[in-house]
Amino acid sequence: MIEILLATVFAQQEEPRVPTWKQDVHEIILSNCMPCHSSGGAGAFHLLRYEDVAGRASFIVELTRNGVMPPWKVDDSGLPVHHKRGISKEEIETIQRWIDAGKPEGDGAEIAICGGGLVIPDATGHTNPDTPWIIPAESAARWHKGIRDKRTFVLPINNPNPMKVTSLKFSTTAPRAVQMVCFVFDHQGRARMFDGWDPDEPGYEMMGDIGWVPSGAHGKIGPGSGVVSLPHGFHWEVPPNIDVVAETHFRPTGKIEQLSLSVDLFEDAIEGSRAVQEIVSMIRRIVIEADDDAFVATEHLDIPIAVDVIGITPRAGAECSGMNISSTNSEGTKQLLLSYSDWDPHYGETVFFTKPFRVMKGDTITSAWNFNNSDSNPRNPFVPAQFIDLARKTGVANFVLHVAPVQVEQASDLYEWNLSMLRKRQRAVQ
Amino acid sequence: MKHLWCICVFFLTSCATKGILETHILQGEPGEVDVIVFSSTDCPIANAMAPEIERIHISVQNAGGDLFLVHVWAGRTNIDAQKHADDYGLTMEVIIDTEHELVDSFNATVTPEAVVVLYDEDGTPKVIYQGLVNNLFDSPGNRRDEATQHYVRDAVAAGIKNEAISTSYRAPTGCIIEQKQ
Incomplete structure (x- = not known):
């Protein structure tokens, strides 16, 4: 009983x-x-x-x-x-x-979910709201397929003094149409020059790369994220009168959308905050036969200066199906840093690690990109699959490593090494 | 093949909201093609195909038929539907299937889902195609830059010419139609 x-x-x-x-x-x-x-x-x-x-x-x-x-x-x-x-x-x-159970509402007070509070930025840049860019109702091929559904805009910050930027917040009048935005800080006015080629149209029809700096080098947002926020203790050094260049990837929604953009920059650097640089791992050119669903491209970088990797921005087109990046130390121990087994270029936001990962002098960074140039890749822009020969001086597939040298005085050495590597790769692949 | 039923629904025209209940019966002349597209005012997958749906509407209309856009979500009103039609440049007749009578009749499962109807010699409507509008979306979350296969467009063209259609059903992908409770 x-x-x-x-x-x-x-x-x-x-x-x-x-x-x-x-x-x-x-x-x-x-x-x-x-x-x-x-x-x-x-x-x-x-x-x-x-x-x-x-x-x-x-x-x-x-x-x-x-x-x-x-x-x-x-x-x-x-x-x-x-x-x-x-x-x-x-x-x-x-x-x-x-x-x-029939979706019961339950007992208690009426519940509705509300938004967050107001935060005041330290500096702001925006496109001219009186002349928005018109996103068409449907995707339209532009002058070459690589920049389809993309538009790059210049957002002058007009900051009179240098800034130590710790985060960047993005806003748009067409949030449902904008899928991803890749940012670069431009202190040379290069993007303004591109923008000036067609003064009647806001923005310009090119990638947002500035010189050898790939778009997204200063952060990238995707669906579900509107903020790029560096981990505590790190900042980007920004000179006066910077332009934020925003390579904007949109997805036509079926109706015409009016697109204006703005960015807010925040300075919240603590005492002893370290300046962040970008190391670019990349494949400059890919040549893939039609229907090749398992093409792999790799790159190895021997890091000459000890750095703390705080985050990574991935970049590749829709012909890429997966990617990963790892670090191997002098004892042969390998650590996977970041991996995408189902890469979708519209979801490639910058990620920051919960703890900086230290790469010592002589350690090797290995990047691998998998390409599926067949009809089995549902996002392959080349339908039916066709022979691909793509090249870009800033890379057709990248990992941008956001790093800070362990020894602050080695910052310029790191910068020069990274620049020399980029030039070397451009000369090596023609 | 399923036969269309006579169904009582709410309806409005695209340019002037009548705001009244009327009985709407699908009818057609022999050889005519009608298209029904199940949709929702805020389904991003259906909305992304709005320009294509309007193009199909024009082609069907030019051949003497009609395209009916059926909004399936119970929360929608005539005003919502009118604003949606204006925003997306839709000029076809819009039906709000509040009670899911059309949804149930055609076993529609998602938005957008298309039904292509051909009226035979004695005017009896027959479904000659049901499913995907095109292949813009491989699945929710997997979108191509542009559609490369146009299933409804092809079915309409075949129906108008009274030609056979190789595939009469393609499982649609889109926003799931919530079952009535």
């Missing part, structure tokens, strides 16, 4: 509670879907009220189960990173059980 009673008690304890919107689901939506699915966010629809979520609950479960949402393509096998997005299996299961 006692056994039966105990079994009944345990059975009752194991009976899972029926999830409700107010007790369970809204918290999951709040932590995983904000701030994109709210006013001014990049999400195509709001997920703020019960009706918003209940009306799309099955779609939410499918997208989260398939890893489409929240947008995050970085593999877990590399170093731990800041601001990782990911909804747990348990959370997805809770939403599914909520659906199965």
Whole structure:
């Protein structure tokens, strides 16, 4: 009899509670879907009220189960990173059980999810809001396929003094159409020169590379991120009157969109903060036969100066299907830094590690990019698959390593070495 | 092949919201082609195809048929649908299938999902194609720069010429239509 009673008690304890919107689901939506699915966010629809979520609950479960949402393509096998997005299996299961139970709203006060507070920037740059760029309703081929659905804009900061920039916040009038933005600080006015070629149109129809500096060298945002924020204790040295160059990748939404941009720069450098430089690992040229679904390109860099790697910005086109970068020390120990097994160029935001990774003098950085130039690559821009011969002086596939030399006085040596490597690769591959 | 049913739905025209309930019955002359596209005002996958859907509408209309855009989400009103049509340059007749009668009739599962109907010699409507509009999206989250296969466009052209269609169903990809409770 006692056994039966105990079994009944345990059975009752194991009976899972029926999830409700107010007790369970809204918290999951709040932590995983904000701030994109709210006013001014990049999400195509709001997920703020019960009706918003209940009306799309099955779609939410499918997208989260398939890893489409929240947008995050970085593999877990590399170093731990800041601001990782990911909804747990348990959370997805809770939403599914909520659906199965008839999506009960639950008891308690009315719940709606609200946005964040106001933060005042130290400097701001923007395009002219009176002359927005018109994003067409559909993707349109431009003068060469490599810059399809891209436009580069110059955002003058007009800062009278040098700045120690610790973070950059991006805003746009067309958040649902803008998929990714790659930033470069331009102190030479090069982007202004490109922009001046067609004074009647805002921005210009080229990549956002400035000289040998690839677009994204000073951060890159993607779906779900509107801020590039350096880890505590690091900053970018920015000279006076800098221009932020914003290579903007948009996805036509089916209707005409008016695009204006702005960036806010923040200075929050602590005493002893270290200036960040960019080491560029890259493949300058790829030649791939049609239907080759397993082409691999690699590069090895022997690092001449000890550096702390604080983050990495990946860059490659849609013909690339995966990439990874690792470091090998003098004892042969290999550490995977960052990996994408399902690369999508529209999701390649800058990632910063939770702890800087130290690369010692003589250690080797190895980068590998996998290309799938076949119809089995659903994002391959070359349909049907065709012979590819692509080259760019800043690289057709990159990892930009955001680093700080361990010895501050070696900063100029690191800069010169990086520049010489870029020039050497340009001469080597014609 | 499924036969179309006579269904009572709310409807409005594209340029002037009537705001009244009417009975709308799909009818066609022999050899005519109609298209039904299940959509939603805020499904990004359906919206990205809005220009293509409008192009199909024009081609169907030029051949004497109609294209009906069916909004499936219960929260939508005539005003929402009118604004959506204006924003996306859609000029076809828009139906708000509040009770999912059309959704259930055609077993529509996602937006966008297209149904191409050909009226035979005695005016009986027959579904000759259902599914993907085109291959702009391989799946949600996997989007091509531009579509390279145009399934509905091809089905309409074949229907108008009364030619056979090789594939009458292509599993659509898009925003899941939430089941009515």
